[in-house]
Amino acid sequence: MNTVAVPTRRDAQPSVADVFVYAAAHIHRAAAAIWPDQSVSLECHVPSVTGYVQQARIGERLLYAKTSLLGVSLVSLLRGTRGTWSTVLEAQQEYQNRQDGLLHREAAQLRLLAEMGGPRTCRLAALRTGVIFTEPVPGPTLGELLLEHPGDTAVLLDRTFTELRPLHRPGAARQLAAVGVIEEHSIAGTFLRKFNGLSGTLYMDRLAECRNKAEQRQEMLQLVHRSVGRLRRLRMRLPLADGTSLAYGDLKPEHVTFPDGIDGRPVFLDPGLLRASRMVDIAKLVSRTVLTLTAHRPEASVVHQVLHGLDVFVKSQVPMLSGRERLLWLQNLMTLWLMDTVNIMTTYLSAPSALPLPRVGTALMDRVVPVFSMVASISADLESSTTVRGTWEGALNDALVVVS
Template identity: 60%
Template sequence: MTTGIYAAPVLARPTVAEVFVHAAARIHQAAAALWPGEPVLLDAHVPSVTGYVHRARVGERTLYAKTSILGVSLVSLLRGTCGTWPTVLQEQREYEQRPDGLLVREAAQLRILSGPAGPQVCPVAGIQDGVIFTEAVPGPTLADLLLVMPERTHELMEQPLAELRPLHRPGAARRLDPGGAIGERSIAGTFLRKFNGAAAEYVDDLGAERCDPDTRGAVVELVRASVARLHGLRMTLPAPVGTSLAYGDLKPEHVVFPDGPDCRPVLLDPGLLRGSPMVDLAKLMSRTVLVLVAHRPHPTVTRQILDGLALLTLSRAGNLGVRERRPWLRHLLTLWLMDTLNITTTYLSAPAALPLPRLGLTLVERALPVCLLVDAVSADLLDPAARGMGDRTLDRIAEVAA
């Protein structure tokens, strides 16, 4: 039996225990090589579906250590897409020395961005043998602040986008060697990789270890229908041309305000790639909506945040005329839906033994309303008679977050 299109037999797949023990050992070994003689204490595991992340004490410093195994997500690895654990270990030894490894590129991007003309980003403390160490950045995240000061949503969300102006300018792509891009975090690229022509079995198995059996069938059917619509909508999008850069992984939990909401934020975990600024806007909005769905704040708070999102959309549409604004909004909403489906299905396909972040656990529990939302909005986008797409979408989100 398999649980994915390229999955290895159940008994041959890597286990969570094997992966975590290996990753923790590599963090210790990498820290010892970078800072010989310093005591190393792995403080707290940070649940993630992408890589193994641990808060660590190295001497007197608090750092975050992250590993990447073969550059794939933990979910894909644990589903057996890279083969058996002995095979993975053998290939990982070579991968850790590659100059194009995922975390090598991430460290290079953080160093590029840390220049005087870039956004504020978390400093790189060191990288060794497939492990990256970054400095801890204390303070509330954008997600935290939105829930406690929803009336400032538009202002708060403009702040990380303002940090990215140097990347969003035409010609910014010259700052990044094409080989240094992290295309793995592209919204459209991830969608096409997950939902290609051979993805039927992947969709069929969604939620097999996570979802309530009474709702799993409905979730699978909704995902299947939404994927078909989004493939059609993708064909109507402008070609991904241009010379600007997208940050690539702009999420509310990756935006930290160490000096408070009135000061510049610090951005975590870049995924720079050549792309339109709309990529960053779409991911930021998608993940903000999922924060609402997961936390289900008071309806007044939800409405204030949604009003802020509406204002953000209007300001980002700029001086577009009525005729231009409709396809611009369709483009934005299509990317938003793709990203929402990408991350929701990743959580649903995670093995039961893999610890998920709080957001992931809640989205698994609320998978049906999230998938109903994606289904409804994707249908709206394909309806030529539909009017007021933005207002209708906000109303649908408010219902799901209620």
């Protein structure tokens, strides 16, 4: 009699359970090897769509532990882009010891920033077999302070960028040569990887299987296709990404902490240094600030104050340029802003339902159509050939509609 072979769990696509059980055990083994005389217990899991993050208590010391599978996002891995679970496990054995692995580069960047004396970052506690341990940074995050003290938005953003000044100076990129960049956090690079050719079209079409409400999926798909097409064309206007300065890369309101309170210096988490203009950092901070407002939907007075402060801050960052060049600089900034918004929103949407999303990501799943409507509106204005359209003020008005 002929029999049909039933695939084992290892021959199937990775599941959330596979990844979480493996990652937690791997973190525990790494911690036990580093601190053999200390008790090791894993505490709460920190939701993320990129790597697996968990609090680890080593004796009386609380640390954050993070591991990455093959250097790709959890969402990408769980979609099967790196093959079956057995294929992933086999490749991970080699990847976790590579000196150019994602977390090896992140650890090297933390060491470099500590040597530079700024910007201040979380302290690296240890690195072993692809697991990075960092010390927690207590205190409110930038995102929390913006919501609690909206009238101080411009001051908080300016203080954040003042701390980043050593990276944004011309020539700072030379210090990164021996460490390695983290291009995984490049806005334009991520956008092109996601939406390149036929694979990008298939990726967008699969968003029909996403988390948002079924009755909204067709409208959402149309908005995504329209916006991505425009942004691909607008990308051709962007200046070359490489430069002599550094961008922090993964600059999000929840990755900036103020341990000494609102009047103190900020401390940054999860560096993703890359050779790029500071425009990249400004664009990501604008994108994620708008999404933070959209997720929390605070009262109207808070929204207006935060967006006004964002307006003041961005205009203070525009180089001394002529009128036409100033407009072009702002349009390039807005293009990167929209690319980053599309990048993270589609990542949230394509995440398996069993994968816990960060709190902001969960809240945004109820605002998918308004967010992509904003992207479609601003990108249409940017693509317009008339000088009246595509303005920074117009984009802020579109953002106000979404977050109100």
